Amino acid sequence: MRGSFSSVTKFLSAGALAAGISLSAPAMAQEDTIKVGVLHSLSGTMAISETTLKDTVLFLIDEQNKKGGVLGKKLEAVVVDPASDWPLFAEKARELLAVNKVAVVFGCWTSVSRKSVLPVFEELNGLLFYPVQYEGEESQRNVFYTGAAPNQQAIPAVDYLMSEDGGSVKRWVLAGTDYVYPQTTNKILQAYLESKGVAKEDIMINYTPFGHSDWQTIVTDIKNFGSAGKKTAVVSTINGDANVPFYKELANQGIKAEDIPVVAFSVGEEELAGLDTGPLVGHLTAWNYFQSVDTPENADFIAKWKTFIKDDKRVTNDPMEATYIGFNMWVKAVEKAGTTDPDAVIDSIIGVSVPNLSGGFSAMMPNHHITKPVLIGEIQADGQMETVWQTSGLVVGDEWSDFLPDSKDLIADWRAPMSCGNFNVATGKCGGKGTN
Amino acid sequence: MTILFRRLLTTLLLIFAIAAPASADEAELRSIIAKFATTKNFQATEQVIRELVATGDASVERSLLALSEGNLYFRKADSAVFIGSEAGQVVKLLDPLSGEAAGEEAKAAVTKVRVNNGLRRTIRDVLGTLTLGSDDPAVRLAAAETMFGNPDPVAIPALNAAIEKEAVASVRAKLQQARAAAVLQSELPEADKLAAIELIEARGDRAALSLLTAYEARAEGSLKEAAASAVGDINSKLAVWSAFQNVWYGLSLGSVLLLAAIGLAITFGVMGVINMAHGEMVMLGAYTTFVVQNIIRTSFPGLFDWSLAIALPLAFLVAGGVGLAIERGIIRFLYGRPLETLLATWGVSLILQQTVRTIFGPTNKEVGNPSWMSGAFQLGELSITWNRLWIMAFALAVFFLLLFVMKRTPWGLQMRAVTANRRMAASMGIRTPWVDALTFALGSGIAGIAGVALSQIDNVSPNLGQGYIIDSFMVVVFGGVGNLWGTFVGAFSLGVLNKFLEPYVGAVLGKILVLVLIILFIQKRPRGLFALKGRAVEA
Numbered sequence: 009m010r011g012s013f014s015s016v017t018k019f020l021s022a023g024a025l026a027a028g029i030s031l032s033a034p035a036m037a038q039e040d041t042i043k044v045g046v047l048h049s050l051s052g053t054m055a056i057s058e059t060t061l062k063d064t065v066l067f068l069i070d071e072q073n074k075k076g077g078v079l080g081k082k083l084e085a086v087v088v089d090p091a092s093d094w095p096l097f098a099e100k101a102r103e104l105l106a107v108n109k110v111a112v113v114f115g116c117w118t119s120v121s122r123k124s125v126l127p128v129f130e131e132l133n134g135l136l137f138y139p140v141q142y143e144g145e146e147s148q149r150n151v152f153y154t155g156a157a158p159n160q161q162a163i164p165a166v167d168y169l170m171s172e173d174g175g176s177v178k179r180w181v182l183a184g185t186d187y188v189y190p191q192t193t194n195k196i197l198q199a200y201l202e203s204k205g206v207a208k209e210d211i212m213i214n215y216t217p218f219g220h221s222d223w224q225t226i227v228t229d230i231k232n233f234g235s236a237g238k239k240t241a242v243v244s245t246i247n248g249d250a251n252v253p254f255y256k257e258l259a260n261q262g263i264k265a266e267d268i269p270v271v272a273f274s275v276g277e278e279e280l281a282g283l284d285t286g287p288l289v290g291h292l293t294a295w296n297y298f299q300s301v302d303t304p305e306n307a308d309f310i311a312k313w314k315t316f317i318k319d320d321k322r323v324t325n326d327p328m329e330a331t332y333i334g335f336n337m338w339v340k341a342v343e344k345a346g347t348t349d350p351d352a353v354i355d356s357i358i359g360v361s362v363p364n365l366s367g368g369f370s371a372m373m374p375n376h377h378i379t380k381p382v383l384i385g386e387i388q389a390d391g392q393m394e395t396v397w398q399t400s401g402l403v404v405g406d407e408w409s410d411f412l413p414d415s416k417d418l419i420a421d422w423r424a425p426m427s428c429g430n431f432n433v434a435t436g437k438c439g440g441k442g443t444n
Numbered sequence: 445m446t447i448l449f450r451r452l453l454t455t456l457l458l459i460f461a462i463a464a465p466a467s468a469d470e471a472e473l474r475s476i477i478a479k480f481a482t483t484k485n486f487q488a489t490e491q492v493i494r495e496l497v498a499t500g501d502a503s504v505e506r507s508l509l510a511l512s513e514g515n516l517y518f519r520k521a522d523s524a525v526f527i528g529s530e531a532g533q534v535v536k537l538l539d540p541l542s543g544e545a546a547g548e549e550a551k552a553a554v555t556k557v558r559v560n561n562g563l564r565r566t567i568r569d570v571l572g573t574l575t576l577g578s579d580d581p582a583v584r585l586a587a588a589e590t591m592f593g594n595p596d597p598v599a600i601p602a603l604n605a606a607i608e609k610e611a612v613a614s615v616r617a618k619l620q621q622a623r624a625a626a627v628l629q630s631e632l633p634e635a636d637k638l639a640a641i642e643l644i645e646a647r648g649d650r651a652a653l654s655l656l657t658a659y660e661a662r663a664e665g666s667l668k669e670a671a672a673s674a675v676g677d678i679n680s681k682l683a684v685w686s687a688f689q690n691v692w693y694g695l696s697l698g699s700v701l702l703l704a705a706i707g708l709a710i711t712f713g714v715m716g717v718i719n720m721a722h723g724e725m726v727m728l729g730a731y732t733t734f735v736v737q738n739i740i741r742t743s744f745p746g747l748f749d750w751s752l753a754i755a756l757p758l759a760f761l762v763a764g765g766v767g768l769a770i771e772r773g774i775i776r777f778l779y780g781r782p783l784e785t786l787l788a789t790w791g792v793s794l795i796l797q798q799t800v801r802t803i804f805g806p807t808n809k810e811v812g813n814p815s816w817m818s819g820a821f822q823l824g825e826l827s828i829t830w831n832r833l834w835i836m837a838f839a840l841a842v843f844f845l846l847l848f849v850m851k852r853t854p855w856g857l858q859m860r861a862v863t864a865n866r867r868m869a870a871s872m873g874i875r876t877p878w879v880d881a882l883t884f885a886l887g888s889g890i891a892g893i894a895g896v897a898l899s900q901i902d903n904v905s906p907n908l909g910q911g912y913i914i915d916s917f918m919v920v921v922f923g924g925v926g927n928l929w930g931t932f933v934g935a936f937s938l939g940v941l942n943k944f945l946e947p948y949v950g951a952v953l954g955k956i957l958v959l960v961l962i963i964l965f966i967q968k969r970p971r972g973l974f975a976l977k978g979r980a981v982e983a
Contacts, residue, residue, distance in 0.1 A: 055806040216951040219911045224693040225946045235650040237658025252903035260829040266565045396560045
């Protein structure tokens, strides 16, 4: 079923492409295209988030082809469905690189899916653009991380809450889903808070299983933790579907944002679309992009996206912007290198800078992470975020956190002559803990 | 916002509150309100709020409330400030002082005055003091509560005056507590403070605990001791309540499990079909609710509070119909082959998921809570949310209705006869294939109406069913296959067990422990809590 599905998609996209350049014969079209792989789950639990990114890549390819493609060739999407199944991600990545010979892959959402495709990209020397905020502690030669590292999302959010504007929070609940991203982020945050003089008993860490739906006990715990006479906030790394019942319970138990604000790192416009946001007004989210950002680039992007997807109600979100930035960086790097050869692109992409949607430019750094602004937004009644604070400049993604003992000495620099993803500045050698 | 500033504000307010109700020049108020249109940042907005409150005129309440709710707009053309409410593509405008209608503007022609949590807090605090003299006891009560949460010694004279005048006993008690809270912040003699601690201790809730804990940290001598003992007393009292709270949470989780499992108790429990598509029937019910609400929203907005009642029979029909089709189309060929049934129903569940994903899209759908299902009420120190209470009542109603159908109707008798001895039942003239089909449809239909209820607490997405399938099987197996009461007791005992473990070991480990306990239990009693007895079981 899976195999036939992907071949149907391929057939469709090839058909669409042939229609687009109707004059050339189909056989010629095959020769003259650059293939772009899309590795996002279209079924299973992650389809809720990843389907949008698949559409985003198709939209960007469509836009690029209208501008004449890349290096004079049209782009052709190859969509596969890894079905939220982590081992299948590796299989499908291999299929994209070895069978379909794609020049680049845009894909993955969860960290575990990224980890499962890493060896494939290394072995077959492919290119992967990963567009989602993640826990850091990784830098790989074949991967470009266009989402936020912890220092581009979590730490600025905590800084904001500690400031007078954010309510001078003194007591912290770190609530997350039980997997690698929340665990690592909370470890970094805990170390960071303790370095800022927050006592151990003022930090409560709580993990819940995936898809947790009964939040009564935890919300009561948060309420009780917040009644110790100190200003309290919740830092939420709760993932995916579990957010809706969590926010519903918060609202029903009458926890208001004025009393105990919740700042979430995984809740965007898409997730809020499934919620009655009235009771959530004032709770916070930290991202690098909001649909409400008021810039001409963003207005243009939203308008074109709505036309492409033929739905006036569809929202845009941060991973979409990260995909947009990654895609444009790849296009620019390929044009700079004059070829789609992965080695040439890996060399040429460093330092490439493209406009982001919040009115500035994002640049690819030697550690394969990018620079971006950090925005803190308050949820509004219409399900959009209103920016209440933003970093004064761009923040460089820090792959190895300075707040974890294992990684504080590590840096990544993929330029020659260093070309290392985990250079230890203390020992002066390439190689340390973590992935490459 | 600094404490100093708050003090200043309150002082100003009280001066006016004590003096005869001042009414500032209307033109002056308007000119201050107009400044909201030109504020560049939140500090500037706060300045304007301060100016507005300093006039001491109670008529500013309307515009401040609108600001805190995000309903204050200004017109881009002339920077005039209005209270607005969005209606489609236009914003209906009201005068910020009188509240009279002032026409409407296109959405693009007006801008919202921005507000953040800090400003909302400021407004709530200043309004608390401003509304202490209101005619409505509920407003005075709210004001007293706000002042309790935000105590300020400057407010003591005003509170004294208010307590003097107060006729309603409950409001009076709250006012006295608010005064006590303020006394703790003041320079008054020790005896007053000891009395205040006693008064706050008598209140005995979380807010009192929070206040006293903070006070204990900075008090000295006998006051510190008194505060510490009060904190201890409140804590031990709250510990008792928290045990009750755990029982309630457990029962509430149990009712959700019961709802999810009850359809499966028919299809798997009574019929013996390992029905992996059960969760998808729940999902279909939830999507039916979504569709019903969508139609109501666009065509009959007045009926919204009835949407769930309308969705119930429809969800039963939709899920029951799909169930009937599955039984007639697939399962009836597979009776007696459990492995094939398992695989086939699992395949059906994937097909249903992907179908829904294709039709409705992969994202969550918003299913609103009717007003009678939102919010919570206090029972002592127990906070009970309405949606959980209704779901429990609903689960019980469905369970007893089903029990009635099974035990007291001819159809139920036939179902039980076919389950007990198929060949004998067939010889007695019962059309067993049709009984099978209708039983499966009944189980699926009940899963559908469970979906209506679960759409109120969980998100409606194609994955909805997956979250419940394992729990449902757990409940049915634990309770004893084939016994409705077993499902009932199983659901509630698993719910309570889970909720008692959760505070001690966390949600993740709690779930694992429950699973381990069930495995051990099944080892000891393979047929579950209430095993069926008799020849039918051995056959």
